[in-house]
Amino acid sequence: xxxxxxxxxxxxxxxxxxxxxxxxxxxxxxxxxxxxxxxxxxxxxxxxxxxxxxxxxxxxxxxxxxxxxxxxxxxxxxxxxxxxxxxxxxxxxxxxxxxxxxxxxxxxxxxxxxxxxxxxxxxxxxxxxxxxxxxxxxxxxxxxxxxxxxxxxxxxxxxxxxxxxxxxxxxxxxxxxxxxxxxxxxxxxxxxxxxxxxxxxxxxxxxxxxxxxxxxxxxxxxxxxxxxxxxxxxxxxxxxxxxxxxxxxxxxxxxxxxxxxxxxxxxxxxxxxxxxxxxxxxxxxxxxxxxxxxxxxxxxxxxxxxxxxxxxxxxxxxxxxxxxxxxxxxxxxxxxxxxxxxxxxxxxxxxxxxxxxxxxxxxxxxxxxxxxxxxxxxxx
Numbered sequence: 406x407x408x409x410x411x412x413x414x415x416x417x418x419x420x421x422x423x424x425x426x427x428x429x430x431x432x433x434x435x436x437x438x439x440x441x442x443x444x445x446x447x448x449x450x451x452x453x454x455x456x457x458x459x460x461x462x463x464x465x466x467x468x469x470x471x472x473x474x475x476x477x478x479x480x481x482x483x484x485x486x487x488x489x490x491x492x493x494x495x496x497x498x499x500x501x502x503x504x505x506x507x508x509x510x511x512x513x514x515x516x517x518x519x520x521x522x523x524x525x526x527x528x529x530x531x532x533x534x535x536x537x538x539x540x541x542x543x544x545x546x547x548x549x550x551x552x553x554x555x556x557x558x559x560x561x562x563x564x565x566x567x568x569x570x571x572x573x574x575x576x577x578x579x580x581x582x583x584x585x586x587x588x589x590x591x592x593x594x595x596x597x598x599x600x601x602x603x604x605x606x607x608x609x610x611x612x613x614x615x616x617x618x619x620x621x622x623x624x625x626x627x628x629x630x631x632x633x634x635x636x637x638x639x640x641x642x643x644x645x646x647x648x649x650x651x652x653x654x655x656x657x658x659x660x661x662x663x664x665x666x667x668x669x670x671x672x673x674x675x676x677x678x679x680x681x682x683x684x685x686x687x688x689x690x691x692x693x694x695x696x697x698x699x700x701x702x703x704x705x706x707x708x709x710x711x712x713x714x715x716x717x718x719x720x721x722x723x724x725x726x727x728x729x730x731x732x733x734x735x736x737x738x739x740x741x742x743x744x745x746x747x748x749x750x751x752x753x754x755x756x757x758x759x760x761x762x763x764x765x766x767x768x769x770x771x772x773x774x775x776x777x778x779x780x781x782x783x784x785x
Contacts, residue, residue, distance in 0.1 A: 438576020
């Protein structure tokens with residue numbers, strides 16, 4: 406039973422509608438927080454210790470706040486993988502000199518783990534918001550996201566961009582987030598009321614994603630170095646226009662050329678998608694999503710047969726405006742933009758046809774763009 410001084414934190418997962426694999430190339434992304442959450446309930450304790458139960462896993466761990474560098478639990482065993490994220494947030498906060506209290510609590514998640522919807526970022530955001538409240542940190546949600554990114558980069562060892570934590574912390578209801586990953590400027594872009602976001606989980610979990618992700622980052626960096634020869638003014642691939650890329654692409658080896666082509670044209674797609682959204686042109690936005698998937702499949706080579714099947718099936722179903730893989734790729738989820746009055750039928754048919762084609766079951770979620778992280782007393 407939770408104590409009267411416990412807090413409940415809701416931290417949403419996120420889906421990215423456009424701007425895939427451009428966050429580490431200085432680009433603009435269009436994510437949304439979604440109404441699937443990490444739910445954390447915790448209360449402060451006097452001891453310098455964290456005692457947690459992961460309800461979905463049926464596992465409990467305790468670790469000391471003064472021995473976070475060891476990455477060990479209170480009994481001297483390596484921290485389980487799921488506990489690395491809260492421990493990392495505490496570690497990043499301690500490095501900044503922020504007050505962190507001991508706590509005991511439990512959490513669960515309706516964000517699919519490993520599906521490309523940023524379950525780890527939601528966990529980090531939930532714990533950061535909890536400790537911010539307990540400790541009275543003077544920190545806005547953008548800086549909170551940066552602390553969580555630091556935890557994931559330097560403690561969990563995942564070299565991610567800022568988009569995932571940013572979206573979980575700063576989501577705006579019924580809106581996409583226009584987020585410039587270089588300047589950190591952002592604004593909300595309201596979604597048309599007559600469309601729904603539908604997410605389909607392929608049930609394929611990413612394999613070899615970490616090494617493949619690093620390979621793609623390296624190829625982008627190689628392309629940038631070469632393109633700075635004729636284009637010395639560019640800071641990131643984001644600064645290369647499609648016309649400039651076409652003019653200089655022959656300077657690039659085959660693989661960096663393909664990776665850079667995706668990034669350059671994806672940044673251009675984001676610009677056009679924003680214009681479409683601002684004029685209520687959902688059809689154009691959806692077509693840009695389909696083009697994004699083709700580029701991720703052919704140039705960035707991060708798709709897989711199951712994700713391609715989900716997108717191909719979606720394209721044939723009534724009410725579908727656009728579909729593509731979302732997240733790092735190699736498995737996980739697709740995101741679909743669907744007319745609201747046809748979304749239920751779309752979900753049912755997509756689920757049925759995918760099983761017929763692939764022999765696998767897809768979980769299909771009708772989602773809404775959600776507000777970002779929220780904290781309230783557990784009794785409310």
